[in-house]
Amino acid sequence: MKNTLKIASLFAFVLFxxxxxxxxxxxxxxxxxxxxxxxxxxxxxxxSQISLDAFDFTxxxxxxxxxxxxxxxxxxxxxxxxxxxxxxxPNMVFSNSGxxxxxxxxxxxxxxxxxxxxxxxxEALSAGxxxxxxxxxxxxxxxxxxxxxxxxxxDRPTSYRITVCPSFASSTGAFIxxxxxxxxxxxxxxxxxxxxxGQTVTLTEGDDGEFSRKFTTVYLPAFQADTMExxxxxxxxxVAIGSGLNTDIGCGGFILIGGDAANTVAxxxxxxxxxxxxxxxEGGSGGCGxxxxxxxxxxxxx
Numbered sequence: 001m002k003n004t005l006k007i008a009s010l011f012a013f014v015l016f017x018x019x020x021x022x023x024x025x026x027x028x029x030x031x032x033x034x035x036x037x038x039x040x041x042x043x044x045x046x047x048s049q050i051s052l053d054a055f056d057f058t059x060x061x062x063x064x065x066x067x068x069x070x071x072x073x074x075x076x077x078x079x080x081x082x083x084x085x086x087x088x089x090p091n092m093v094f095s096n097s098g099x100x101x102x103x104x105x106x107x108x109x110x111x112x113x114x115x116x117x118x119x120x121x122x123e124a125l126s127a128g129x130x131x132x133x134x135x136x137x138x139x140x141x142x143x144x145x146x147x148x149x150x151x152x153x154x155d156r157p158t159s160y161r162i163t164v165c166p167s168f169a170s171s172t173g174a175f176i177x178x179x180x181x182x183x184x185x186x187x188x189x190x191x192x193x194x195x196x197x198g199q200t201v202t203l204t205e206g207d208d209g210e211f212s213r214k215f216t217t218v219y220l221p222a223f224q225a226d227t228m229e230x231x232x233x234x235x236x237x238x239v240a241i242g243s244g245l246n247t248d249i250g251c252g253g254f255i256l257i258g259g260d261a262a263n264t265v266a267x268x269x270x271x272x273x274x275x276x277x278x279x280x281x282e283g284g285s286g287g288c289g290x291x292x293x294x295x296x297x298x299x300x301x302x
Contacts, residue, residue: 038146039069039109041102041139042156043079045145049163050121051267052129054237054266057122062161064136065189066115067102076102077143080117085161087133094123123286124164130172132269133164168234170205175213176269178202180300188280189290192222200302206231219247224238230297232259233278241276252287255280260294274299 008151044066055061079099082090094210107114119138124133139149139158150158168174181201188194195217206212212233219228226249230240241259249255263277276297284291 019029020106020258035146036070037073037144039067040068040148040151041142041157042068042158043137043139043149043160044114044157046157046159047161047163050166051237051269052121052125052166052167053165053169053234053267055121057125058114060118061121061162062116062118064116065100065102065139066106066114067106067108067147069107070109072102072104072107074104076147079140081138081140081143083136083138083198085134085136087131087135087164088127088129090133090135090162093127093129093133094119119162125167128172129164129166130174131166133166134161136161139242163269165267168211168267168271170210170213173205175274176205178302179274180302181215181217182298182300183295183299185295186222186294189288189293190220190223194219194280196221202298203228203299206233208233209293211235211271220249220253224249230257230276234267237267239267239274239276241278244282248289250286253271253285255286256282257286258282263294271300 003247007181021238042065044064048061048063050061067076067078069076071121077099078101081098082094082096084090087263096117100115100117103113108114137160141149150156166172166174178200179202181195181199182197183194199217201215206214206229212231214229214231216227216229218225228245228247230245233240233242243256245257247255247257258279260279261279265275265277268274276299278295278297280293280295281288281290282292
């Protein structure tokens with residue numbers, strides 16, 4: 001009899017602990033303690049930015065949805081909407097159904113099993129968007145009255161913002177045309193402008209394909225008039241600047257400039273401006289004494 005009472009007490013304790021895994025807040029505090037089939041759904045985070053040029057199209061972009069429900073005996077349908085903020089309308093770009101299923105018998109509450117909203121980013125690439133597409137994925141409802149969307153009075157994200165950055169293939173016209181060049185880091189080692197500040201340069205497709213660009217300018221215009229070519233490419237979501245760019249001037253050989261690998265720049269989301277972190281006297285070239293002096297070039301669309 002005593003053993004039976006001990007087992008019953010232990011079962012009651014486990015059941016209490018099971019049903020007390022409720023971390024709701026505000027007006028809903030304790031609301032789900034009495035019913036293990038009650039709870040809420042939410043996002044874990046609230047934003048992502050995607051570069052189409054760096055995206056792996058063999059897999060979809062996914063957003064996990066957290067199901068904070070201790071017991072989910074049957075399939076739970078979660079509905080969501082796509083709300084346009086700027087750029088192309090996501091409802092015209094993506095073929096999403098507007099709902100996902102959390103399978104019965106699974107729950108993020110205990111086993112960290114998350115149903116996911118999926119986006120086929122190849123659809124955005126095929127749409128040929130020419131400016132950032134910004135939209136919100138908003139959780140709307142579930143098909144079970146006891147499972148809410150978020151918790152009123154608490155900070156549980158039920159809206160997820162996605163920014164899709166367009167491709168910079170030259171065929172899109174991105175980073176093609178006239179830009180104002182400035183050097184915010186100031187004059188170089190000789191006390192003179194590295195490139196004429198405020199000049200207009202024309203970007204064209206480079207020799208390395210549709211994701212490369214080039215422009216011509218004069219290095220140390222106070223000392224020479226010969227032009228040089230500056231090249232860069234969009235590679236894996238970063239801006240890769242050409243190495244060993246010949247300036248056609250030097251002391252005991254030509255000074256070379258190149259990209260600053262220690263200060264790489266992420267690919268921007270539009271073509272309005274671009275920062276190039278570079279090295280003057282790359283590798284100690286030029287025979288003038290200085291070596292690998294960092295400077296920055298800004299290109300601003302006209």
